Amino acid sequence: MRQAWRVADVRAAEKSLMATLPDGTLMQRAAAGLARRCALLLDGDVYGARVVLLVGSGDNGGDTLYAGAALARRGAQVRALLLTPERVHLAGLAALRASGGFTTSHLPDRADLVLDGIVGIGASGGLRPPAAAIVRRLGSLRGRTGDRAVIVAVDVPSGVAVDTGDVPGEAVDADVTVTFGCLKPAHVIGPAAVRCGEVELIDIGLGPALVMSPAVQLAETSDIAEWWPVPGATSDKYTRGVVGLATGSAGYPGAALLGCTGALAGPSGMVRYAGSAHAEVVRAHPSVVAAPRVADSGRVQAWVCGSGLGTGADARTELRSVLATSLPVLLDADAITLLVGGKHAEDLRRDAPVVLTPHDGEFKRLAGESPGADRAGAAARLAAWTNAVVLLKGDRTIVATPAGEIWVNPTGSAALATAGSGDVLAGLLGSLLAAGLPAVKAAVAAAFVHGLAGRHAALDGPVTAPDVAAAIRPVLGRILQ
Ligand SMILES: NC(=O)C1=CN([C@@H]2O[C@H](COP(=O)(O)OP(=O)(O)OC[C@H]3O[C@@H](n4cnc5c(N)ncnc54)[C@H](OP(=O)(O)O)[C@@H]3O)[C@@H](O)[C@H]2O)[C@@H](O)CC1
Numbered sequence: 001m002r003q004a005w006r007v008a009d010v011r012a013a014e015k016s017l018m019a020t021l022p023d024g025t026l027m028q029r030a031a032a033g034l035a036r037r038c039a040l041l042l043d044g045d046v047y048g049a050r051v052v053l054l055v056g057s058g059d060n061g062g063d064t065l066y067a068g069a070a071l072a073r074r075g076a077q078v079r080a081l082l083l084t085p086e087r088v089h090l091a092g093l094a095a096l097r098a099s100g101g102f103t104t105s106h107l108p109d110r111a112d113l114v115l116d117g118i119v120g121i122g123a124s125g126g127l128r129p130p131a132a133a134i135v136r137r138l139g140s141l142r143g144r145t146g147d148r149a150v151i152v153a154v155d156v157p158s159g160v161a162v163d164t165g166d167v168p169g170e171a172v173d174a175d176v177t178v179t180f181g182c183l184k185p186a187h188v189i190g191p192a193a194v195r196c197g198e199v200e201l202i203d204i205g206l207g208p209a210l211v212m213s214p215a216v217q218l219a220e221t222s223d224i225a226e227w228w229p230v231p232g233a234t235s236d237k238y239t240r241g242v243v244g245l246a247t248g249s250a251g252y253p254g255a256a257l258l259g260c261t262g263a264l265a266g267p268s269g270m271v272r273y274a275g276s277a278h279a280e281v282v283r284a285h286p287s288v289v290a291a292p293r294v295a296d297s298g299r300v301q302a303w304v305c306g307s308g309l310g311t312g313a314d315a316r317t318e319l320r321s322v323l324a325t326s327l328p329v330l331l332d333a334d335a336i337t338l339l340v341g342g343k344h345a346e347d348l349r350r351d352a353p354v355v356l357t358p359h360d361g362e363f364k365r366l367a368g369e370s371p372g373a374d375r376a377g378a379a380a381r382l383a384a385w386t387n388a389v390v391l392l393k394g395d396r397t398i399v400a401t402p403a404g405e406i407w408v409n410p411t412g413s414a415a416l417a418t419a420g421s422g423d424v425l426a427g428l429l430g431s432l433l434a435a436g437l438p439a440v441k442a443a444v445a446a447a448f449v450h451g452l453a454g455r456h457a458a459l460d461g462p463v464t465a466p467d468v469a470a471a472i473r474p475v476l477g478r479i480l481q
């Protein structure tokens, strides 16, 4: 499992660690790691390489100047563009000069490597105009072989909102981000994460001082392998859990079929379907036991309700039936729409877990406003308000619990942006709930595997929802081997 911390917590940890160390130690550790990574990016060919430093007025600029000094000592031609020459890290600048580096008053046309040290975790608001103007021109810098210069962001790409992952305006689009001590939310959430490129974490000894809860957590393959329920010698189809799907309608039978496909790829021992697409479902999936309504269905251990269900009186009845059980319930799509206006909000005050899986539109309908710039915060607020685990879909899907625990999914793939892929996710997640996984782990694990399935399916070309479902099995084969 990986974790990311908010700026205030990073600062507190840094302060307590610095109290035990000689002045400047952390910056020296950070700069040494940064310089090492830069040398690797130059293929070890540091001598003669053209390196441009973009240097802001804070310690982020200080890290950058010291790293530039280290590269200059190895023979690189290092030029520092100081954004505010009157406010620069003086010791860092002296180190650069002493090592043979220079300052420059303009952005050169050519550079092999650019270090973005304009602003780090001390950023407030969007980049100011002079910095934004420089950042806009970075894409046109050419290096030794005529390729675009390699851009390394120091700690975070300048211009991103560090605690939320938002990109409010112009921001550096880095190839590599070298960060120090721990990950921050911008490395893993939202459009900022995309701007980071590859993220390298340099250990500066901050770990033991990070005693506060992380802002967000990220599952890794080993977590999924550990959590995923697998049948044992004494398992039978019932003890593995039975998942029920109250989805689809005469107008949208496909949602029922896709949800069942996702559920069948999951760990439960049986899939029951309740709804008007029952004949189509059984034709397509002979192992599914189908009935026309929830009330006619046999026992299950978790319900998935909503995809393609419609919002009429019948849909309302089915939603009420699943919410009246004492079982875990996943509400997706039309079931979320039916909750709007608080008509069923009181039904969410139940002891058994509820998982809501909105995309942005459904989120807006339910919460009354879009997730906005702080997607993790928005998901956490909705989770607290609804007393449900909220899985907010997107490029970096967020999972938030009513208690404020937040996870972000690292495996997303734009290939999943295809109709019906959310139905597959709902089925898979429901299967995990039925197999007994706690709601938050079920949501995190389903998003993780679904994301990998999207990537796997995309290897063969353009992806449709059935391709995503078909890819779940090979992906799981690799995870669980
Ligand atoms: N934490 C750690 O463990 C360690 C941290 N380390 C390093 O320190 C960095 C944090 O340094 P920091 O605190 O000096 O802040 P920093 O990011 O340089 O920014 C402040 C300056 O930027 C300016 N500025 C602000 N907003 C702006 C905007 N929108 N657009 C343009 N400018 C803007 C602001 O100007 P002002 O508002 O004062 O006019 C201020 O002068 C951290 O990211 C890491 O690299 C490592 O050395 C060691 C371990």
Ligand SMILES: Nc1ncnc2c1ncn2[C@@H]1O[C@H](COP(=O)(O)OP(=O)(O)O)[C@@H](O)[C@H]1O
Pocket: 333, 359, 392, 393, 394, 395, 396, 397, 412, 413, 414, 415, 416, 417, 418, 419, 420, 421, 422, 423, 424, 425, 450
């Ligand atoms: N650009 C994207 N990158 C990664 N994942 C995406 C992207 N767009 C959508 N997804 C994922 O695709 C799925 C789409 O679900 P949803 O919007 O409910 O579609 P549908 O209702 O058609 O099934 C979600 O899991 C979401 O996280």
